[in-house]
Amino acid sequence: MTLMRYAEALNAALREEMQRDPSVFLFGEDVGRYGGVFKVSKGLRDEFGDARVRDTPISEQALTAMAVTAAMSGTKPVLEIMYADFLPLSLDALINQASVFSYLWEGQVDMPFVLRTQGGGGVGTGAQHAKSLDAMVCHIPGLKVVAPATPADAKGLLKSAIRDRQPVIFLEHKLLYNTRGEVPDGDDVLVPIGKAKVVVEGKHVSIFASSKMVIEAENAAKLLAEDGIEAEVIDLRTLRPLDLDAIRQSIAKTNHAVVVNEGWTFCGYASELSATIMEYCFDDLDAPVARVAMPDMAIPYSEPLEMAVLPNAVKIAAAARKALA
Amino acid sequence: MTLMRYAEALNAALREEMQRDPSVFLFGEDVGRYGGVFKVSKGLRDEFGDARVRDTPISEQALTAMAVTAAMSGTKPVLEIMYADFLPLSLDALINQASVFSYLWEGQVDMPFVLRTQGGGGVGTGAQHAKSLDAMVCHIPGLKVVAPATPADAKGLLKSAIRDRQPVIFLEHKLLYNTRGEVPDGDDVLVPIGKAKVVVEGKHVSIFASSKMVIEAENAAKLLAEDGIEAEVIDLRTLRPLDLDAIRQSIAKTNHAVVVNEGWTFCGYASELSATIMEYCFDDLDAPVARVAMPDMAIPYSEPLEMAVLPNAVKIAAAARKALA
Amino acid sequence: MKNAPSTEELKDIHYKMVVTRELEEVLGAYAKEGKTRGPIHRCDGQEAVGVAACAALRTDDYVCTTHRGHHVYVGKGLSARGIIAEIFGRETGYCKGRGGHMLLGDVSTGMLGGNAIVGAGIPAATGMALSIQILKQDRVSMVVFGDGAAQTGICHEAMNMAGLWKLPVIFLLENNQYGLTVRQEVQSPVADLSIRAAGYDMPGEIVDGNDAEAVYRAVAVAAERARRGEGPSLIEAKTYRVKGFSTSDMGGYQSDEEMAPWLERDPIKLLSAKLTALVGADAVLAIEAEACAEVARAFEAALSDPFPTFEIHAPSAAYSETL
Amino acid sequence: MKNAPSTEELKDIHYKMVVTRELEEVLGAYAKEGKTRGPIHRCDGQEAVGVAACAALRTDDYVCTTHRGHHVYVGKGLSARGIIAEIFGRETGYCKGRGGHMLLGDVSTGMLGGNAIVGAGIPAATGMALSIQILKQDRVSMVVFGDGAAQTGICHEAMNMAGLWKLPVIFLLENNQYGLTVRQEVQSPVADLSIRAAGYDMPGEIVDGNDAEAVYRAVAVAAERARRGEGPSLIEAKTYRVKGFSTSDMGGYQSDEEMAPWLERDPIKLLSAKLTALVGADAVLAIEAEACAEVARAFEAALSDPFPTFEIHAPSAAYSETL
Numbered sequence A, B: 001m002t003l004m005r006y007a008e009a010l011n012a013a014l015r016e017e018m019q020r021d022p023s024v025f026l027f028g029e030d031v032g033r034y035g036g037v038f039k040v041s042k043g044l045r046d047e048f049g050d051a052r053v054r055d056t057p058i059s060e061q062a063l064t065a066m067a068v069t070a071a072m073s074g075t076k077p078v079l080e081i082m083y084a085d086f087l088p089l090s091l092d093a094l095i096n097q098a099s100v101f102s103y104l105w106e107g108q109v110d111m112p113f114v115l116r117t118q119g120g121g122g123v124g125t126g127a128q129h130a131k132s133l134d135a136m137v138c139h140i141p142g143l144k145v146v147a148p149a150t151p152a153d154a155k156g157l158l159k160s161a162i163r164d165r166q167p168v169i170f171l172e173h174k175l176l177y178n179t180r181g182e183v184p185d186g187d188d189v190l191v192p193i194g195k196a197k198v199v200v201e202g203k204h205v206s207i208f209a210s211s212k213m214v215i216e217a218e219n220a221a222k223l224l225a226e227d228g229i230e231a232e233v234i235d236l237r238t239l240r241p242l243d244l245d246a247i248r249q250s251i252a253k254t255n256h257a258v259v260v261n262e263g264w265t266f267c268g269y270a271s272e273l274s275a276t277i278m279e280y281c282f283d284d285l286d287a288p289v290a291r292v293a294m295p296d297m298a299i300p301y302s303e304p305l306e307m308a309v310l311p312n313a314v315k316i317a318a319a320a321r322k323a324l325a
Numbered sequence C, D: 001m002k003n004a005p006s007t008e009e010l011k012d013i014h015y016k017m018v019v020t021r022e023l024e025e026v027l028g029a030y031a032k033e034g035k036t037r038g039p040i041h042r043c044d045g046q047e048a049v050g051v052a053a054c055a056a057l058r059t060d061d062y063v064c065t066t067h068r069g070h071h072v073y074v075g076k077g078l079s080a081r082g083i084i085a086e087i088f089g090r091e092t093g094y095c096k097g098r099g100g101h102m103l104l105g106d107v108s109t110g111m112l113g114g115n116a117i118v119g120a121g122i123p124a125a126t127g128m129a130l131s132i133q134i135l136k137q138d139r140v141s142m143v144v145f146g147d148g149a150a151q152t153g154i155c156h157e158a159m160n161m162a163g164l165w166k167l168p169v170i171f172l173l174e175n176n177q178y179g180l181t182v183r184q185e186v187q188s189p190v191a192d193l194s195i196r197a198a199g200y201d202m203p204g205e206i207v208d209g210n211d212a213e214a215v216y217r218a219v220a221v222a223a224e225r226a227r228r229g230e231g232p233s234l235i236e237a238k239t240y241r242v243k244g245f246s247t248s249d250m251g252g253y254q255s256d257e258e259m260a261p262w263l264e265r266d267p268i269k270l271l272s273a274k275l276t277a278l279v280g281a282d283a284v285l286a287i288e289a290e291a292c293a294e295v296a297r298a299f300e301a302a303l304s305d306p307f308p309t310f311e312i313h314a315p316s317a318a319y320s321e322t323l
C-alpha cells in the first residue's frame, strides 16, 4: 500500500499501462507539455514522447470521433476532455459512432478507448465548468461508465478501463484530485468494472452514490448515526453496467433507499437508480426511493448560490430521515 | 374542424405564426426550396421569401447556437434539425448556452426559439436515423419539450411553442406525418404546453405515453379490453415540464402504471416517469411501474431485428398484464 | 505518366464501375417495386470517384465513406453479394443485416465504413491515420465525403489536426454539386472548396471526378506523399449526382439542361472509350458482361439468404445481471 | 486617415484600457490573497484589442467575448462596479452573481456576453447578425475570440454561414499566441489564421493588436462594410498574453525572452506615448488617475454589496407543480 493523491493514482495507472502496452496513447488539451490542467498526465510526455502523449487543439468533437476509430485500428487511445461540461461536444461521436459501430461491426473490431473527464461543482467555476452530465453518457448503449471515489479505485478502475475492449467513459471529480488514500501496490491490481462496494455497513437505509458524492454519503451516515440510524453506504463505482446484485442485497436488508447524484434531477442518473430500485425491489421497499440530486437549473457562480444547489451530506441525511419517517 | 395530416397541421401552424409575427423565421437543411424532407415547410419560402425561410448548410452545431442568440436579439427562430439522431450536435448549444443564459441573464433577455426535429423507427432507416433521444433534451433545465401525437396537438402545440418566451424542443415522429385527424379551425387555437390529456379512460391501469407511442398505447388498451382490463391512456403531450397533477389523478384511480417511451431504457425518459410516479404516488401503487422502452442497444436495420426492438402495443399490453398480475 | 494506372488496373476499375452501376440499377428496380427498405442513395455518374480512388490504394489501407458509398465499397474489394445481402437485411450481409445500405463495414478490406452522419467519415479516417502514425505502419487512410459534409465543424477540426500532425490521410471531396436538395452554392460561398486546404497547410487540388484515370493519379500521388510522412492532401473531385438524392427524393429541382452535359460525360462511357482504344471493343464488352453477370448471381444468392434472428446485445447491457 | 479614431476617442480608449488594467491588477492582488473564487483570466497586454474594437462600434451593436473578456466588457461600456460585483458574486453584479467572471452579460450595452465554452461566441455573434439581417436593422455584431477557438468546428460552421449569407458580423481573432498552456503552433499548422478567410469568401486582415489605433481602424472598416450589407470580415489581431492563462495557471512555460519584446510594446504604454504627443503629459496622467480612481471606488462599493439569496429557478422547473 502507498498513500497517494487521487490525481497521482490516475497518473500511476496511466504510466503503468503505457509501459505495459505500447499501443496505449494519451491525447487531449494541455495533457502533454503541461501535464494536464489537473496534472494527471504529469511527466508522461517526457517518459513516452510526444507521439504518445499529445497536446491537441480545442476540437473535442473530432477528437472523440478520432478516439473511436483509432481504437478500431490498433491503438488504445485515452482521451482527456478537460471538463465534463464539454461532453455534449463528444456525444455525437459516442452515440452515433462508438455505440452504433460496436454493435454493427461486432466481431470485426474491438473499440478499446477511454474518455477521461472531470465534473462537479463547489469551487466557483460557474455554469459552464461545474456540471455533472453522468446521465448523458450513461444513456448510451455499448459504453461503460465508471466514476471512482477513492485513489485506489481511481487507479484500479482506470487500469481496467484501458484494458477493456469496449469504450469506457471515466468520470473524475475536480474536488477529488487532492484527496488521499491508500493504494495497493503492484502493476496488476485491477478493480473490476461493474462491481459496487459497500463502504459503510448499516441496516436502516441504503445510500447509493458515486464519485465525490460517496464522501457526502459517508458524512451523511455519520450525521445519521448521531440519531441512531445505521445507514449503509454503497459506492457504485461503475454507473453502467449497474451492479444490480449489490443493490438488491442492500435493499433486502434495509428496505429504504436514498440515491445520490451530482447531476440534474430530471432525467438524471438518480432517476434511473430510483426507477431501477423500485422496479426490482418494490416488495422490499417500505418507502419510495428518495432522490438527492442537483435542482433543475443552471449552476450559479456566487458562493451562497452554488452551495445551495449542490447535493451534500446534510441533504442526504434529511432525505434518509424522511424515507424512514 | 378540418381533417388534416400531421405534417399539414404543422405547416399550417408555421404559416399562421409567420403571418402573425414578422419576427418568426425558419431555417434548416432543405426547409426552403424543397419544403423540408418531410414537407412540413412546403410553400413557405414562396410565401415568405428566402430571408425568412432559409436553406442552410449542414452545420447543426452552429445552427443551434445561432438559434439561441437570434432569439435573444429580437427574432423568433424555428430551426429544423432533420433527424433527432443529430440532436447530439445541438446539445452543447442547448446545455451550455440556452440553458445557462436563460438563467444567468434572466430578465435581460427572452429566448423564444423552437427546435423542431423528428425521431423514431420502423421504416429501416438504420441506427443513425431512427433514434428517439427524448431523455437527452429533457435533462436540460430551462427548456420545454413537447411531443405531440395528433394533428390537432401538433398544430396547437407548435403555435404555443413559437409564442413561448423560452426555448421549446419540438419532437415529431416520422411515422406520424401521414396520420390524419380533425384539427380545430382558427388562428388562435392553442394547446397549452405542460398539460397532459386522457385519451382513453379506464380504471385498472394507467398507460403514459407520448408521440407515436400514444397510438401503440391506444392499441394496447384495445388488446387489454379483450381481457376485460380497462386501461387509461394518458398522452403526456409535454415531456417537460411534466404534468404531475394529471399523473397523480390517474394513478389514484388505477393504482397501476405502465410508462412508454421509444428511447433507450437506461437513463431514458421512461425511467424518469417511473421514478417520478413511484416517488409521488408510492402509496397509491399496487405494483412497480413498468417501463416499456427500447432495449439498450443500437437500432438494427434488418426488418425482423428492428421490429423486435421497437416498443409496441403487444409489449405494452404484456407489461400492463404483468403489473396487474 | 507517373502514377497512372496500368491497363490491367484500368480494366479492373472498369469492371468495378460497371458492377456498381449494375448493382444500383437492379436495386433501383427493386426499390420501384417497393421491395427495398429505407432510403437508397445511388452514386450513378460518380462511380469513377470511389472506384478509381480505392484502386490507387492497397487492401490494408483504410477507407471511410458516406451514405452514398456503393462505388467505394465495390472499389475497396467488397463483394456484390455481401453488399446486396446487407441491403436486404440478411444474415450474410457484411454487418449481418444490422447496418443496412448506409452502414456497411468490412475490416478485412479496410473498409471502415459507410456513415450516415454527414461529415463523420472525416474525423474517422483522421483517427485511423493517427493510429497508423503511432504504430509507425506503412499505411494510409482515406475518406470520401461530400460537398455538403465540407461545411461541418468536424471537417475543420479533423483537417486542422491532420495538417498539424502530418497524418497519412487523404481527404477526397466528392463534389457532386448537391447537398440534399440544394446546390452547393446554397451551402457555401466558395465554388472550389479545395481552396480551404491552404488553411490547414496541405495541398488542395481539383480533379475531374468523371475521369477515372485522373482520380487514380491524384489519389496515388497523395498516398505516396502520406506514406513518405509528408501529411494529408485534399482532393476535390468535381462530379455530378444524376439520380437525385435517394429513393425517397421526389425530385423536380435538377433540370435537364443542368444534367445533360454530365450524362454526356458519364464516367463509364469515358473509361469504356479509353479502354476500347487500349484493348479493343470485345474485351471491354466481355468485362462489362462479366460484371453484370456477377451482379445477377449476387442478387440471386443474397435474396435467398436467411434473415438474422433477434438477440439482445450483451455488451450494450445496462445492468450486470443481463451480462 | 479614414476611420481613424478622433483624439477624444483615443482619450476614451486610453481611459478604458487603464480601467481594465487597474481592475485586473487589483483583482490579481485579491486573488493572491485567496479572496476571489474560481479562476480569473487576465487580459493584461491585450487591452487594445477589446477596448479599441468596441470603441469603433455603436452602443446598440452586439458584442460577444470569451472567458478573458474584461477589456471587452469595459470597452463596450460596462461599469467597473458592476463587473467587480459580478466577479465577487454580489447581487449588484451584471448577472446578480449568477454568472461570475466568465459569463457577464448586459443587454443595455449590447454585451451578450462572456462565454467560457471556447468558440461559442463565434456562432453566437453570427446568430445575432442573422437577426439583424432579418429585422433589417442598422446594426452589426462582433465576436472577440482566441487563436485556440479558431480550431473549433463551430468557428468553421459559423464563418461559412456568415460568408454565405453576407451577415453583418465582425470576427475579431485575438491571437495572443497561446491556447491554454501550449503555443498556437501546437494547435494549428498555419501561423496566420486569417488566411482562412478566403475559404469563406470574406476579407482577412492582420493588425497589430497592441496598437489601439490600428485595431480601431480595422474594426471601423469592417463595421462599415457590414452595415453596407457586404458581409463579414475576419481581423486577426496579433498580441500576447503576458499574465499566464489564469489565476490557476502554475506557469513556467512562457520564457522571459519570449515575453520581453511584448512587455516593451505594452499597448497602454504605446497609446500613452501617442496621446502625450497629442494632448500633453498632464492630460494623459489625469486620465490615468481618474481611471484608477474609478476602479478604486468600484471595488469599495462592490465589496460591500450584498450577496444574492438562493431561489429555485421557476422557468427551469421540470414539473408543472413547481411552476
Ligand SMILES: Cc1ncc(C[n+]2csc(CCOP(=O)(O)OP(=O)(O)O)c2C)c(N)n1
Pocket: B029, B058, B060, B082, B086, C066, C067, C068, C116, C117, C118, C119, C145, C146, C147, C148, C149, C150, C176, C178, C179, C180, C241
Ligand atoms: C449530421 C447530419 N446532418 C444532416 C443529415 C441529412 N443528410 C443526409 S445526406 C445529406 C446531404 C449530404 O450532402 P453531401 O455531403 O454533399 O453528400 P451527397 O449526398 O451529395 O453524396 C443530408 C443533409 C445527416 N445525415 N447528417
Ligand SMILES: Cc1ncc(C[n+]2csc(CCOP(=O)(O)OP(=O)(O)O)c2C)c(N)n1
Pocket: A029, A058, A060, A082, A086, D066, D067, D068, D116, D117, D118, D119, D145, D146, D147, D148, D149, D150, D176, D178, D179, D180, D241
Ligand atoms: C470547448 C472548450 N474546450 C476547452 C476549454 C478549456 N479552455 C478554456 S480557455 C482554453 C484556451 C483558449 O485559448 P484561446 O481561444 O486562444 O483563448 P485565450 O485563453 O488565449 O484568450 C481552453 C482550452 C473550454 N473552456 N471550452
Ligand SMILES: [Mg+2]
Pocket: C146, C147, C148, C174, C175, C176, C177, C178, C179
Ligand atoms: Mg454532395
Ligand SMILES: [Mg+2]
Pocket: D146, D147, D148, D174, D175, D176, D177, D178, D179
Ligand atoms: Mg489564445
